[in-house]
Amino acid sequence: MASRRTAFIPYNPKTILNKAKRADHWFWTRYSAYPYIGCQYGCVFCYCREQKYSPYDNPDDFAYVIKVKENAPDLLRRALSRAPVDLVFTGDYQPAERKFEVSRRMLEVCRDLGFPVFVLERSPLVLRDLDLIQAINARAPSVVAFSIISTPDSPNFDKIRQMEHLAPPPEKRFAAMEEFAKAGILTGTCMMPILPGLCDDEANLEAVVRRTAEHGGRFVLASSLTLSDQQRTYFFDVLRARFPDLLGLYQRIYPPKSYAPADYPWRKIALKIRELCEKYGIRDRVPRPIIPGDKRALNKRIVERLADQAYALELNGESSYRVWAYRKAAWAVEDLEQDIGLVYRTMGLKGLQSIPNIGPSLGREVARLISVMDGQ
Ligand code: SF4
Known part of the structure; x- marks a missing residue:
């Protein structure tokens, strides 16, 4: 051969x-x-x-x-x-x-x-x-x-x-x-x-x-x-x-x-x-590369965090319903054309919950992530 x-x-x-x-x-x-x-x-x-x-x-x-x-x-x-x-x-x-x-x-x-x-x-x-x-x-x-x-x-x-x-x-x-x-x-x-x-x-x-x-x-x-x-x-x-x-x-x-x-x-x-x-101070996930000046950079960073959480839930043996809730929320944020930070600033939690697959609990989670990341 x-x-x-x-x-x-x-x-x-x-x-x-x-x-x-x-x-x-x-x-x-x-x-x-x-x-x-x-x-x-x-x-x-x-x-x-x-x-x-x-x-x-x-x-x-x-x-x-x-x-x-x-x-x-x-x-x-x-x-x-x-x-x-x-x-x-x-x-x-x-x-x-x-x-x-x-x-x-x-x-x-x-x-x-x-x-x-x-x-x-x-x-x-x-x-x-x-x-x-x-x-x-x-x-x-x-x-x-x-x-x-x-x-x-x-x-x-x-x-x-x-x-x-x-x-x-x-x-x-x-x-x-x-x-x-x-x-x-x-x-x-x-x-x-x-x-x-x-x-x-x-x-x-x-x-x-x-x-x-x-x-x-x-x-x-x-x-x-x-x-x-x-x-x-x-x-x-x-x-x-x-x-x-x-x-x-x-x-x-x-x-x-x-x-x-x-x-x-x-x-x-x-x-x-x-x-x-x-x-050893490294990650078991690929950090998401983001282009400087990307108008949807915050959306992409939030997608990354939601996907990371979905993976963590999966590893911890959580129900597939919870895992998929995070995955679908990540997809919805990825698909969002507006800057999610602007949506939150102008419409608050209601604005976040108007995004498909984001209910009250995930809305609060996304709001928390925005607060942590916005301005980073
Ligand atoms: S695993 Fe990668 S390197 Fe190996 S045969 Fe497939 S494509 Fe080629």
């Missing part, structure tokens, strides 16, 4: 920009645009092997047949020139990028049009574009995060590395993180995915959080492994062939048709990560 030659296929899609109605509560991105299909790093657990992201008949092609979206920068320029400014999830620094530079040219578009970016990488090649990301960041605060799920301190490090063996080692990613931190760019770790039985021991969790803090990272955002359609089949085939000792565990945690782990103490692990982040 390792000796297979990589094929690069020129590809000209009709569209490039995926637009959501509003920013998500994890990365704070509203848009996404990707330069390549397929990834030469070919991590065994990668969700991008799912059919909707990688329409390959043979799942092995994912790592060896790379479609290069040649027209992506032009399409992006056209799409963003008509879109409200918001965070764009973009960039892909697999080895193909050295030659094709599609990510770089897409970042140039974001720089020219004043759009902030969220780049998530397993490769230190992203450092090549530090100058460009600094220029984007100077106008529109951006994020460069690194996917890191283990460190050499982990008892399972060798096995985890076998699952991402074509990707650069985590030490190089931490070193790159440090450079971005020194350049004043918000950076941190996306511990994605936490592989059951491999990445979820306390020694590994602590090592990832500690090293992130030591390298200037300001957050560790974690999520569990998901398995769907052809990616699920591929992952289990690899376990059978190369990691048979893990097969029983994963069959139990991911029974047929379960996309997310069905029998797994995810909340306990997330709480441990929260505790470790507090210990």
